[in-house]
Amino acid sequence: MxxxxxxxxxxxxxxxxxxxxxxxxxxxxxxxxxxxxxxxxxxxxxxxxxxxxxxxxxxxxxxxxxxxxxxxxxxxxxxxxxxxxxxxxxxxxxxxxxxxxxxxxxxxxxxxxxxxxxxxxxxxxxxxxxxxxxxxxxxNRFNPTSIKAKEIVDSGEMGKIRGVKGLVTWFRDTDYYVESGWRGGFQTEGGGVLINQSIHTLDLMRWLVGELESIEGHVSTRALKDVIEVEDTAEATLYFKNGARGIFYATNCYTDNSPVEIEIHFEKGTLRIYDDELIKIQDGKWERLIDGISEASPYKSYWGKSHAxxxxxxxxxxxxxxxxxxxxVEEGMWSLEILDGIYKSSATGNRIIIDNSL
Ligand SMILES: NC(=O)c1ccc[n+]([C@@H]2O[C@H](COP(=O)([O-])OP(=O)(O)OC[C@H]3O[C@@H](n4cnc5c(N)ncnc54)[C@H](O)[C@@H]3O)[C@@H](O)[C@H]2O)c1
CATH class of the missing domain: 3.40.50.720 (NAD(P)-binding Rossmann-like Domain)
Structure with missing residues (x-):
């Protein structure tokens, strides 16, 4: 019907x-x-x-x-x-x-x-x-690793989530900003490594772990100080409503585009996403749930393969x-709310309450 x-x-x-x-x-x-x-x-x-x-x-x-x-x-x-x-x-x-x-x-x-x-x-x-x-x-929500991790989280089989870790360490140089002039400016990009490169990771952390209660973080512009006005480095501690605590670090100042890492620490073990690989660690035993071996992409590897x-x-x-x-859009706002909290925290030095009212 x-x-x-x-x-x-x-x-x-x-x-x-x-x-x-x-x-x-x-x-x-x-x-x-x-x-x-x-x-x-x-x-x-x-x-x-x-x-x-x-x-x-x-x-x-x-x-x-x-x-x-x-x-x-x-x-x-x-x-x-x-x-x-x-x-x-x-x-x-x-x-x-x-x-x-x-x-x-x-x-x-x-x-x-x-x-x-x-x-x-x-x-x-x-x-x-x-x-x-x-x-x-x-x-990236449609990556096989994300889908499997979400399934495990939702099943409750590994118990409550205690913590989550997100790491994005990438390389962006002057050419990247020169080739598209809107990148690197507050009025056109809206921010730097937070709103552009690591927003996928913030979205996945929020999607996998749940609503935030508050956040404390810091942003700064380091290696790209002479090139951009937005931040090239950011870090934060995320306090989730379910009691989990998150740590997050992102930078465009590394010398390579390393695989993104997301780790979820549960009562009964750990899940580790490392690009296209998903590992489950329980009772000292490692199990590769998704092996990370996949067809080469014709696009930039760090875009992932799940657009289609x-x-x-x-x-x-x-x-x-x-x-x-x-x-x-309401879910697209999750990551915007997190990065808004990080910017506010960085500017004031305070822990910022996330109101989730969207
Ligand atoms: N999902 C991902 O993994 C991923 C990866 C890369 C980029 N992006 C996003 O895609 C978007 C574009 O990024 P990009 O790297 O392709 O940028 P880009 O600068 O390479 O391309 C943007 C294009 O938009 C055109 N443009 C500007 N103003 C326009 C207008 N008024 N009307 C029509 N066209 C206009 C520009 O001339 C340019 O060709 C951004 O939001 C970026 O964050 C997403």
């Missing part, structure tokens, strides 16, 4: 079954991961590539097929477009997503949801009012008409 939800009637879903009309806004580094995913999942046709840099929009339209333009408002007026992928700098996410849902489109927004909680709240409100979906691209899975799930989400959107 077909369930009619606020997200559309059966006829509308029938239309989607014939394939979504897709537009990709922003044709920089990440957009080809989105374009390849749409091409490979067979659930949609890319009708438009949009970029203010005309040469980028043209190059993508030539490579993948479809039309191009330089003003995203043009594609929002195209009734054939059902879904837009927003792959633009952070400061544009909320405006573009709100415009998209007002124009009747669903939106996949690259992380972070927005520059701050205020903007994200407006996005959530606009999605609700216009009965359209916005998902935030935290693709998230995109497919979102498309199915629209077709199914399920009440809950996968990774809705």
């Amino acid at each position: 077909m369930v009619v939800t606020q997200y559309g009637n059966p006829e509308e879903r029938g239309m989607y079954m014939e394939g979504f009309g897709v537009a990709i806004i922003g044709c920089g580094a990440i957009h080809r991961v989105h374009a390849d995913a749409v091409l490979n999942n067979g659930m949609g046709k890319i009708l438009w590539f949009v970029d203010i840099k005309e040469d980028r929009a043209i190059a993508s339209a030539e490579k993948y097929g479809g039309s191009w333009c330089t003003d995203y408002r043009e594609v929002l007026e195209d009734p054939r477009v059902n879904i837009v992928h927003i792959c633009t700098p952070h400061y544009l996410h909320s405006k573009m997503a709100i415009d998209a849902v007002k124009a009747g489109k669903h939106a996949i927004v690259e992380k972070p949801a927005a520059m701050n909680l205020e903007q994200a709240r407006m996005m959530a409100q606009a999605a609700k009012e216009n009965k359209r979906r916005i998902t935030i691209n935290f693709q 899975t998230l995109i497919k799930h979102f498309y199915e989400n629209i077709i199914d008409g399920a009440e809950k959107t996968i990774i809705p």
Whole structure:
């Protein structure tokens, strides 16, 4: 039986079954991961590539097929477009997503949801009012390691969580910031290693362990002091409502992009995620639950391999008409709330209460 939800009637879903009309806004580094995913999942046709840099929009339209333009408002007026992928700098996410849902489109927004909680709240409100979906691209929730770890946490088989550790030690140099001028500025990126590189890890820690009670942390700009105005290093202690305590460290000042590490310490053992590997340690015994051996990715290794899975799930989400959107803006706000707490704590030296009211 077909369930009619606020997200559309059966006829509308029938239309989607014939394939979504897709537009990709922003044709920089990440957009080809989105374009390849749409091409490979067979659930949609890319009708438009949009970029203010005309040469980028043209190059993508030539490579993948479809039309191009330089003003995203043009594609929002195209009734054939059902879904837009927003792959633009952070400061544009909320405006573009709100415009998209007002124009009747669903939106996949690259992380972070927005520059701050205020903007994200407006996005959530606009999605609700216009009965359209916005998902935030935290693709690492779909990594096999994350899915298995979540399953173990939810099963309770290892007892209560006592602690969690998140480590992101990456390399970013001057070239990375020069090639895209919006990176490194407060007005355009909204922050540094917290909002851009390590936000995935903060999202996973919150998703796996639960709501926070408070946070204490510090940010600073060290090796990239002459290049960026935002922080290149951050650390925090996270106090969760369930009594667990978290430690977190992130930096763009390392000399390599090391695998991200997340460790969960339970009453009855430990789970350790090390990139694509998941290890369970119990009674002194190590068990490799996921071996980390997987096909090489054509993209940057630190982007992970789960963009395509998230995109497919979102498309199915629209077709199914399920009440809950996968990774809705409200969940995209979890990590924004954590980093807001770290910035406030760093500025005041205080432990900051997280209100979770979103
Ligand atoms: N999920 C991930 O793992 C992951 C990885 C990399 C980047 N990202 C995110 O993807 C987004 C884009 O990052 P990027 O590295 O591809 O940046 P980028 O600078 O390489 O690309 C951004 C593109 O947007 C275009 N643009 C700027 N203003 C525009 C406008 N008004 N209309 C249309 N296009 C416009 C730029 O010209 C540029 O081509 C960011 O939110 C970033 O955090 C996510």
